[in-house]
Amino acid sequence: MKTKTIVLIHGLFVNNTSWKEWKTYFEAQGYTVHTPANPGHNGDPKNLKINIPSELKNVGFDDVVDHLSRFIDTLPEKPIVIGHSFGGLMVQKLIDMGKAVAGVSIDGAPPKNVMAPFSTVKVVWPVVNFFKGNSAFLGSKEWYHKAFFNNYSKAESDKLYETVAAPESRKLARDPLFKSSAKLDVNKPHEPLLFIAGSNDNIFPAAFSRKIANAYKDKNSIVDFKEFEGRSHFIAGEKGWEEVAGYVLSWLKKVN
Numbered sequence: 444m445k446t447k448t449i450v451l452i453h454g455l456f457v458n459n460t461s462w463k464e465w466k467t468y469f470e471a472q473g474y475t476v477h478t479p480a481n482p483g484h485n486g487d488p489k490n491l492k493i494n495i496p497s498e499l500k501n502v503g504f505d506d507v508v509d510h511l512s513r514f515i516d517t518l519p520e521k522p523i524v525i526g527h528s529f530g531g532l533m534v535q536k537l538i539d540m541g542k543a544v545a546g547v548s549i550d551g552a553p554p555k556n557v558m559a560p561f562s563t564v565k566v567v568w569p570v571v572n573f574f575k576g577n578s579a580f581l582g583s584k585e586w587y588h589k590a591f592f593n594n595y596s597k598a599e600s601d602k603l604y605e606t607v608a609a610p611e612s613r614k615l616a617r618d619p620l621f622k623s624s625a626k627l628d629v630n631k632p633h634e635p636l637l638f639i640a641g642s643n644d645n646i647f648p649a650a651f652s653r654k655i656a657n658a659y660k661d662k663n664s665i666v667d668f669k670e671f672e673g674r675s676h677f678i679a680g681e682k683g684w685e686e687v688a689g690y691v692l693s694w695l696k697k698v699n
Contacts, residue, residue: 454528641674
């Protein structure tokens, strides 16, 4: 029987509310859709910016993996996992752990064994900044306009900031650089993976997303790649997201 359960995994600097339209879209296609929040990320982004959860600063890579893994273990069937940005790395990790029947990484972060380009380091330096300790990070409106909402005017970007932007754990952003658990076995057989990139992504350039996809070497395992022209890192939320969701749906029907 084909899996009809989807887990949508959010990335850094946002929370699970960013998946609202995708949840509705896939539910209309007959799927049961779950959108768990990472530890320290529950709530309305507007409120989270005002009252930053104290536990957020202690949340790390392994905490999120354990949180998602335990959640998946409560489901009646192995799910399809779809993740954006850091959530894309979580997708790869969960596939590596055998926790899902298929995975989609959208503008996904790399595992420890795939080196990020300098352009990525430059954009995310404000959050990984080692001189700031394990404090919570809240990006400025300017940073979000450059990193996330670069396909919008500054005025539009500032509006999106209010409803979408959420504080983040510096520890969570840094951990994949150092944690051995963030290194994945890209040579072993695995369930189908789809990597999606946007040509206008200022955090993870499309060529880098292709490099992550190409790191997987098992000839008998499915690894597909799709680049969407003109899309930014906010690909799953910006205008035209339905085209991306539709592509994912078509791919899932082929592999699952």
